[in-house]
Amino acid sequence: MTLSAINQCKRIEIYSKEKECNDWYWTYVDLDEITSTPPKMEDIPEPNTKKIPDYLINLANKESGTIVTWSNYDRQPCNAIEMIDEMKIWFGRTYRKFLWDNFSIEVNGEIVKTIDPLYVNTDKTRFPDDPSAHAYDPIIIPWPVPNIDKPKESPDESNIVVRMSLIDKSFRPRKGAGGSREARDRYIDRNEGISIIRNNREVFYGHIPYWPGAKFVEIDRWWGCEISFEAILDRAFTVKNIKRGAVPLPELKHTLYEKITPTRNTAIDMVKELWAQAEQEARKRKIEEGGDDLVTGHEEAETSAATTKTDTSAIDKDKNKEEEAKKLVEEVKKDESAQKKAAWATKFSSQPFTIIDEGWRGPDFFDINHLGGADVIMYNCRHHFMETLYKIIDTLEISEENPLESKKLKSLIDLLLISYSKAEAKFESGQNWTADKFIDTLRQNWGFYLDVYVDTWLKEQGDE
Secondary structure (H helix, E strand, O other): OHHHHHOOEEEEEEEEEOOOOOOOEEEEEEHHHHHOOOOOOOOOOOOEEOOOOHHHHHHOOOOOEEEEEEEEEOOOOOOHHHHHHHHHHHHHHHOHHHHOOOOOOEEOOEEOOOOOOOOOOOOOOOOOOOOOOEEOOOEEEEEEOOOOOOOOOOOOEEEEEEEEEEOOHHHOOOOOHHHOHHHHHOOHHHOOOEEEEEOOEEEEEEOOOOOOOOOOOHHHHHEEEEEEEOHHHOOOOOOOOOOOOOOOOHHHHHHHHHHHHHHHHHHHHHHHHHHHHHHHHHHHHHHHHOOOOOOOOOHHHHHHHHOOOOOOOOOOOOOOHHHHHHHHHHHHOOOOOHHHHHHHHHHHHHOOEEEEEEOOOOOOOEEEEEOOOOEEEEEEOOOHHHHHHHHHHHHHHOOOOOOOHHHHHHHHHHHHHHHHHHHHHOOOOOOOOOHHHHHHHHHHHHHHHHHHHHHHHHHHHOOO
16 A cells, blocks of 8 residues: 555555544655655654544544545646546546445545446446446456465466457447547547456556557447456566556467457457448438538449458558548648548548549649558549540530440549559558569559459449
């Protein structure tokens, strides 16, 4: 307790009283007195009787109890009001197991509500009537107990229990729902990490350092993970003497990664599938209503490419497409409203290819942005090629003989450049190629992807 306290503040005072004892006893530690020259404190004083100050008297139990006060708090990251709010969140999550077991914590007279990062147990939360998250079967990992920590007659192994969940779909109906009021009220917007529980108390919450796999991003907030272990495995989790923080040893970290990753991938796929359905329905509804100002006229080719199964890109494999989409929107849609920017960012990151019509001075007639699994292709409508092409398309659109030819031509041009974008994305950054090999590879890939995308498009047209 002393080490935990001086990790945060300079002075700690303790009042304590046992049953059938008339007096309260008091002692303290003061870092300023320890570090003064000469030192005014070299040992923790033997407890002496002392009256409780008036400002603490209402917290005292008449029969027995302990009161700990911290002062000269030099680790304060924010103002008192913000800190009090954060304390409620931290207590509710850290001690949730105890709060569910008839334990109570109050902050300024307000009972702390529990927060379950798995969103499975809603008991004593702010929203007890919420639907519970889907709980996956627990994963049990027997782990050897270091001899140095093993009590006498204890087993050679202790079980690590991994529990995972997927938040109910009512809270994740569409992409961007993590920023909703409902999500923020339940702290879902903060739920992008792993909870590690030691003897029923949370000692770590967040991104485990040097995680072997892909780092957690926004979409990971929709699934939860809790890792529980007993204190005899402290060395395996490198728990410090203040009993706060836990980083699994490399061997254990790799094991946890292998156990967690399949369920993580399954959960993310389910989230994406739900979002894709919602976006498709919303896009269809808006087009039918004629009110979708994000419709660009390139949707037919985009859809054909999206429904064609292809391998993953290489050039942007380390990018976060949600973050890159937001950056690109700030560049190309800087004059739009915040709501419109958010909509464009969602569109850019939600499908493998998006084509938009832009205009700039320069010789290039199109530009490609590889965002990390989603490509945004921008047409330079000021270029003579694009100007001429769109004139032809406009002429065909008003033709009474071939009213659909303009749409087909536009889709084929779109697929041509989508195929090029995909072929370009197959090159990894930093690779060294001879000019001949690079050109041959690019041509082969371009032709291959054009063939498969056009094949899908023809089938969707009913022409094959």
